[in-house]
Amino acid sequence: xxxxxAFLFIICLVIAIGCGxxxxxxxxxxxxxANRALTLGNCDKAISLLEAVGRDNKxxxxxxxxxxxxxxxxxxxxxxxxxxxxPNTASPAPLGGTGRYANSSGMVNDNDxxxxxxxxxxxxxxxxxxxxxxxSPSVTKRxxxxxxxxxxxxxxxxxxxxxxxxxxxxxxxxNSDSAGQKGxxxxxxxxxxxxxxxxxxxxxxxxxxxxxxxxxxxxxGSCAGAGSGHSSFGASGSRNxxxxxxxxxxxxxxxxxxxxxxxxxxxxxxxxxxxxxTTITTLRTAVAAAKNGMSxxxxxxxxxxxxxxxxxxxxxxxxxxxFIVEAxxx
Amino acid sequence: MMxxxxxxxxxxxxxxxxxxxxxxRYLARSPKALLMGDAxxxxxxxxxxxxxxxxxxxxxxxxxxxxxxxTLGATNVLDDSDRFKNLPKDAPGLSSRLLGYPVYLQAGxxxxxxxGPIALTLFASSSMSLAIENAVxxxxxxxxxxxxxxxFGFAHSFGSAKKRTYKSFKAKTTAGQRATIGVSLKYIxxxxxxxxxxxxxxxxxxxxxxxxxxxxxxxxxxxYSKGAGWGGDIGGEYALINGRxxxxxxxxxxxxxxxxxxxxxxxxxxPKQDMYLNSGVTFKQDFTIFxxxxxxxxxxxxxxxxxxxxxxxxxxxGIPLVSAYAGFSGGYVSYGLGFxxxxxxxxxxxxxxxxxxxxxxxxxxxxxxxxxxxxxxxDIK
Numbered sequence: 001x002x003x004x005x006a007f008l009f010i011i012c013l014v015i016a017i018g019c020g021x022x023x024x025x026x027x028x029x030x031x032x033x034a035n036r037a038l039t040l041g042n043c044d045k046a047i048s049l050l051e052a053v054g055r056d057n058k059x060x061x062x063x064x065x066x067x068x069x070x071x072x073x074x075x076x077x078x079x080x081x082x083x084x085x086x087p088n089t090a091s092p093a094p095l096g097g098t099g100r101y102a103n104s105s106g107m108v109n110d111n112d113x114x115x116x117x118x119x120x121x122x123x124x125x126x127x128x129x130x131x132x133x134x135x136s137p138s139v140t141k142r143x144x145x146x147x148x149x150x151x152x153x154x155x156x157x158x159x160x161x162x163x164x165x166x167x168x169x170x171x172x173x174x175n176s177d178s179a180g181q182k183g184x185x186x187x188x189x190x191x192x193x194x195x196x197x198x199x200x201x202x203x204x205x206x207x208x209x210x211x212x213x214x215x216x217x218x219x220x221g222s223c224a225g226a227g228s229g230h231s232s233f234g235a236s237g238s239r240n241x242x243x244x245x246x247x248x249x250x251x252x253x254x255x256x257x258x259x260x261x262x263x264x265x266x267x268x269x270x271x272x273x274x275x276x277x278t279t280i281t282t283l284r285t286a287v288a289a290a291k292n293g294m295s296x297x298x299x300x301x302x303x304x305x306x307x308x309x310x311x312x313x314x315x316x317x318x319x320x321x322x323f324i325v326e327a328x329x330x
Numbered sequence: 331m332m333x334x335x336x337x338x339x340x341x342x343x344x345x346x347x348x349x350x351x352x353x354x355r356y357l358a359r360s361p362k363a364l365l366m367g368d369a370x371x372x373x374x375x376x377x378x379x380x381x382x383x384x385x386x387x388x389x390x391x392x393x394x395x396x397x398x399x400x401t402l403g404a405t406n407v408l409d410d411s412d413r414f415k416n417l418p419k420d421a422p423g424l425s426s427r428l429l430g431y432p433v434y435l436q437a438g439x440x441x442x443x444x445x446g447p448i449a450l451t452l453f454a455s456s457s458m459s460l461a462i463e464n465a466v467x468x469x470x471x472x473x474x475x476x477x478x479x480x481x482f483g484f485a486h487s488f489g490s491a492k493k494r495t496y497k498s499f500k501a502k503t504t505a506g507q508r509a510t511i512g513v514s515l516k517y518i519x520x521x522x523x524x525x526x527x528x529x530x531x532x533x534x535x536x537x538x539x540x541x542x543x544x545x546x547x548x549x550x551x552x553x554y555s556k557g558a559g560w561g562g563d564i565g566g567e568y569a570l571i572n573g574r575x576x577x578x579x580x581x582x583x584x585x586x587x588x589x590x591x592x593x594x595x596x597x598x599x600x601p602k603q604d605m606y607l608n609s610g611v612t613f614k615q616d617f618t619i620f621x622x623x624x625x626x627x628x629x630x631x632x633x634x635x636x637x638x639x640x641x642x643x644x645x646x647x648g649i650p651l652v653s654a655y656a657g658f659s660g661g662y663v664s665y666g667l668g669f670x671x672x673x674x675x676x677x678x679x680x681x682x683x684x685x686x687x688x689x690x691x692x693x694x695x696x697x698x699x700x701x702x703x704x705x706x707x708x709d710i711k
Contacts, residue, residue: 029352029687032352032687033686033687035463035464035469036430036463036686036687036691036692038463038464038465038466038467039429039430039463039464039465040430040465041465061469061526064467064469065464065467065469067467068464068466068467069466071466071467072465072466076466077465077466078466078467078468078529078530079421079422079425079426079465079468079530080422082421082422082530083422149533149537152531152532152533152536153527153528153531153533156528156530156531156532156533157467157528157530157531160530261532264531264532264533264536265532265535265536266532266535266536266539267535269532270532
């Protein structure tokens with residue numbers, strides 16, 4: 001019996017060593033539980049579980065699960081999105097069909113909580129790996145932090161979320177109708193354009209100014225330049241740059257992500273967006289030719305960076321909307 | 331007294347506020363044990379001794395050979411058969427049909443030999459768990475393991491109670507007490523995939539497509555790795571025997587320090603075989619034409635899981651040719667029947683296992699069938 005204390009001490013030591021979960025195990029447990037919670041549609045529980053163990057920017061499954069937990073609050077469900085919404089994307093072309101997505105018509109005000117949750121989800125994946133929000137994220141930068149497989153998974157999830165957010169954004173700020181036609185909806189402003197272009201920003205080449213552009217290019221969907229813009233975007237001298245930047249960042253990141261997803265896809269699942277890259281490339285070329293110094297806004301993929309670069313001068317953002325956003329959502 | 335308090339406190343601290351979000355994966359489980367709620371640390375006396383407690387080798391004298399004993403396990407589809415009718419082939423259809431429904435398949439064989447205080451078991455066991463979780467961004471979680479190897483065990487007993495002979499296996503034994511300690515050494519060659527795939531990412535399809543029709547290439551594309559490792563177990567047993575009755579207390583530490591594997595093929599880490607600390611008590615009586623065993627286990631003691639998940643209780647009732655099993659394992663019931671008429675023994679039944687994190691979180695409903703052919707035992711004077 002004289003050995004009993006030592007024997008008990010050894011047993012306690014073995015148990016104590018074995019029973020503690022290290023931070024990585026706790027994170028794995030949280031991921032497992034969060035995925036279970038998301039199976040049952042419990043978005044808040046999943047967020048709470050994952051945030052409680054601390055964010056890990058280098059763990060792709062953690063980030064994807066946390067992003068999906070926030071996306072859960074937006075109503076996005078990839079199975080139904082993939083089956084029912086994605087095929088509608090380019091109908092009407094180029095991206096007007098996003099307004100037909102099941103969740104798009106749910107956006108009825110600027111402070112839509114579901115779109116905010118979706119922005120959070122998108123940012124989690126855009127800046128995955130630890131990319132600073134003060135720099136533009138990109139597929140290439142993310143690839144330096146993750147394996148090719150992890151990067152591909154992040155990009156495809158991003159694509160669904162970006163398209164879903166673009167659909168809500170377009171539907172509300174573009175005053176879309178149920179058929180995805182800009183300016184045909186019954187929104188509060190009955191606006192025919194996204195932005196009020198009455199400031200008539202000067203262009204450097206091809207066209208003298210935006211009025212000339214609209215006259216030359218003809219009405220872009222319902223928008224003939226002189227039409228009304230959405231009041232939430234403000235007017236000359238009082239533009240809401242932060243809201244406008246959301247649209248810019250959505251389109252620029254779609255332009256970055258779509259080719260990567262298409263390259264990894266072998267079937268026809270993504271055929272609805274296959275022509276989008278070509279369309280955006282054409283529009284980017286046209287706007288870059290029309291106004292000098294557009295490269296910053298064409299390349300910006302960080303919301304913070306977009307706001308800081310355009311707060312003092314909103315000309316570039318107006319031109320961007322006139323040439324690209326109005327033309328993608330007709 | 332203080333020392334026992336320390337032990338109790340340590341055990342308690344392991345179970346409070348902890349989660350362990352996965353199934354407790356032992357190297358192998360006895361089908362009879364699974365049907366008895368896996369309360370088998372003290373009760374084990376079949377082909378799977380070395381997977382529970384090496385000290386149990388020394389219960390009997392003589393030689394026992396179990397050459398052919400395949401087992402098959404699977405998700406209990408009978409419980410939800412409509413789910414598998416006209417199973418869709420596309421990702422949206424599959425995810426809606428199988429979301430939150432764990433699929434499990436297992437096959438193995440565990441031939442071996444017991445010769446007095448030593449035992450050797452060879453094993454080849456393959457298991458696969460598939461689960462689709464997350465309704466927003468469905469992940470398909472694949473956990474595939476193929477283990478091959480052997481376990482060699484040795485036990486030594488002290489005390490007055492004689493060991494049973496195989497001839498008198500179901501007869502009155504001598505009274506007394508016996509303490510046994512046992513050790514075992516194992517070699518495991520493990521191949522496996524433990525990956526989460528985004529179901530709606532082109533990545534998984536690309537992996538399948540690039541591997542062509544070669545199953546080996548497909549396994550590699552899905553993250554297959556292979557490796558080998560050595561491990562060890564220790565165990566102890568204390569038996570009080572009185573005529574037809576036996577009361578046995580037992581404890582074991584399986585895979586002391588966890589069995590780790592050296593990577594031989596592939597690039598992914600091979601899941602280690604975790605160390606598990608087990609304890610149990612069983613009481614059995616054998617009246618020749620009728621026998622029964624009641625057993626109770628607490629395991630794994632060292633894992634940070636809720637106390638309820640560690641509770642296991644089982645009952646076996648036997649008459650000549652037929653045995654019935656029932657149990658309770660971490661909140662889920664099990665039941666089954668066995669039939670034995672030499673040279674055949676068949677055991678089959680259903681059981682539940684916790685595959686979630688907390689007590690009664692998510693049940694994996696499974697069935698198991700075990701077939702033993704040509705096993706035989708004889709005594710050595």
